[in-house]
Amino acid sequence: MNGLEEQIDALGIRPGTALFVHSSLKAVGHGVRAEALIEGLRAAVGAEGTLLFPTFTDRQEGYFDPAQTPSTMGVVAEVFRQMPNTLRSRHPRHPVAAQGPAAQALLKGHEETVGPCGADTPFERHARSGGQVLLIGVDLDTLTLLHTAEALLDLPYLNQIEGRYLGTDGLIRTSTMRQAPGGHRGGVRGFEKLLKNRGLIRYGRIGRARTMLLDAGPALDAVVEILTADPAAALCRGECCPDCVDFKGKIRAQQLASLGAEIAVVLPQMPDDPEMFAEMLARFGCPARFTTIDALPIVRLAEGETPPAPPEDGQDWILQPAPADLVCIETVPEGYAGLAYAPLEAARAGLQPFYGVLYKGRCRDLITDIFAADGIAGLGGFSASSLGYLDDLLPDSNVALGEGQAQLREIVSALRMRSFAGRYHLVVPDGNPYAETLRLLREFWNLLPPSTHN
Numbered sequence: 481m482n483g484l485e486e487q488i489d490a491l492g493i494r495p496g497t498a499l500f501v502h503s504s505l506k507a508v509g510h511g512v513r514a515e516a517l518i519e520g521l522r523a524a525v526g527a528e529g530t531l532l533f534p535t536f537t538d539r540q541e542g543y544f545d546p547a548q549t550p551s552t553m554g555v556v557a558e559v560f561r562q563m564p565n566t567l568r569s570r571h572p573r574h575p576v577a578a579q580g581p582a583a584q585a586l587l588k589g590h591e592e593t594v595g596p597c598g599a600d601t602p603f604e605r606h607a608r609s610g611g612q613v614l615l616i617g618v619d620l621d622t623l624t625l626l627h628t629a630e631a632l633l634d635l636p637y638l639n640q641i642e643g644r645y646l647g648t649d650g651l652i653r654t655s656t657m658r659q660a661p662g663g664h665r666g667g668v669r670g671f672e673k674l675l676k677n678r679g680l681i682r683y684g685r686i687g688r689a690r691t692m693l694l695d696a697g698p699a700l701d702a703v704v705e706i707l708t709a710d711p712a713a714a715l716c717r718g719e720c721c722p723d724c725v726d727f728k729g730k731i732r733a734q735q736l737a738s739l740g741a742e743i744a745v746v747l748p749q750m751p752d753d754p755e756m757f758a759e760m761l762a763r764f765g766c767p768a769r770f771t772t773i774d775a776l777p778i779v780r781l782a783e784g785e786t787p788p789a790p791p792e793d794g795q796d797w798i799l800q801p802a803p804a805d806l807v808c809i810e811t812v813p814e815g816y817a818g819l820a821y822a823p824l825e826a827a828r829a830g831l832q833p834f835y836g837v838l839y840k841g842r843c844r845d846l847i848t849d850i851f852a853a854d855g856i857a858g859l860g861g862f863s864a865s866s867l868g869y870l871d872d873l874l875p876d877s878n879v880a881l882g883e884g885q886a887q888l889r890e891i892v893s894a895l896r897m898r899s900f901a902g903r904y905h906l907v908v909p910d911g912n913p914y915a916e917t918l919r920l921l922r923e924f925w926n927l928l929p930p931s932t933h934n
């Protein structure tokens with residue numbers, strides 16, 4: 481065996497497997513030709529095995545012709561594509577080239593799938609049939625299987641694109657693809673550690689290049705699991721990448737939609753540029769509904785106070801009783817359209833916002849408006865009396881919704897279960913309205929369950 485064969489032999493490729501290869505010949509270094517690398521890999525999988533390469537086409541003038549249109553996926557894939565016994569799928573954007581006994585079955589009908597990388601594509605079929613993936617000198621962000629996972633979960637940030645291709649009948653066809661990947665994925669760098677910790681990556685070397693070998697099925701399952709827990713896991717964490725900010729906005733919009741309730745923002749005062757403020761909300765996936773507390777048709781009562789008749793101005797007035805009274809209410813007083821509830825105020829009055837009010841009280845089904853606000857939330861009242869001093873020490877501090885009102889998560893989840901069709905008013909504290917609103921929205925989204933399996 482020569483050096484290259486020995487290195488390939490040590491990678492852990494199973495004879496007879498279908499091996500999907502993502503490669504950079506440049507990373508392998510001088511002295512290794514694409515042909516020799518392909519031959520070495522062919523020998524490793526053996527006569528019973530199948531080799532696959534992505535032969536995607538970046539841009540396209542005219543239409544895709546599997547026999548003619550070059551690949552933009554590096555020189556090894558391009559050499560492989562042009563070999564006489566190579567088959568290539570007809571997908572206009574994400575065609576796959578393959579050699580070996582399983583080639584036909586894996587590639588068939590790719591141009592008719594819903595998404596380029598999702599269900600029933602060569603990528604998914606390869607993973608489900610026990611195949612292996614080899615990355616040669618490239619990082620996990622080239623692993624198409626990530627997009628397979630995104631497509632299987634139908635993540636809202638995937639695109640719709642069009643492509644034209646030459647059909648088997650010689651006619652040029654247009655296909656509209658949903659679930660198309662595209663744009664940045666800054667979070668993928670962290671996936672290597674996650675997969676490595678699960679023992680799913682086997683490292684090796686070819687020439688100067690580092691290689692990673694994965695079992696495609698378990699790797700796909702792991703990525704689906706990661707993206708189910710956090711649909712934004714593949715995206716940049718910060719707010720500096722325009723692609724990822726847009727994508728996260730789409731995820732959040734879907735989460736809010738899955739909540740079924742309306743979301744509105746309550747500001748201390750109207751922003752100086754309402755149009756720009758509305759744009760910002762939309763960009764971050766929040767419907768552009770915002771107002772000030774004084775503008776809302778709400779009558780607030782002190783404890784023990786009898787509700788007055790609401791103003792007769794044609795608006796749907798909402799009644800907000802003191803939390804202790806709310807627990808005992810059995811019907812909405814005449815003239816009102818519903819009841820408002822502020823869990824933070826209940827906590828400050830010494831009640832447990834979920835167990836003490838929503839769970840025990842009959843008011844549960846009468847509440848139409850929830851006011852979710854930041855605050856220390858009466859730690860002394862319901863959580864631990866030994867922490868009561870915090871109320872005095874930090875009367876105006878803002879803490880995360882989920883921390884200050886641990887029970888708010890219960891409330892959101894309980895209301896979600898019974899399809900709460902009311903409104904969540906997110907009460908923005910004083911300060912820069914833009915920054916404070918975004919912070920509050922982010923905390924609210926953190927309370928929501930992931931939206932991928934609805």
Ligand SMILES: [Zn+2]
Pocket residue numbers: 664665666715716721722723724725
């Ligand atoms: Zn990004």
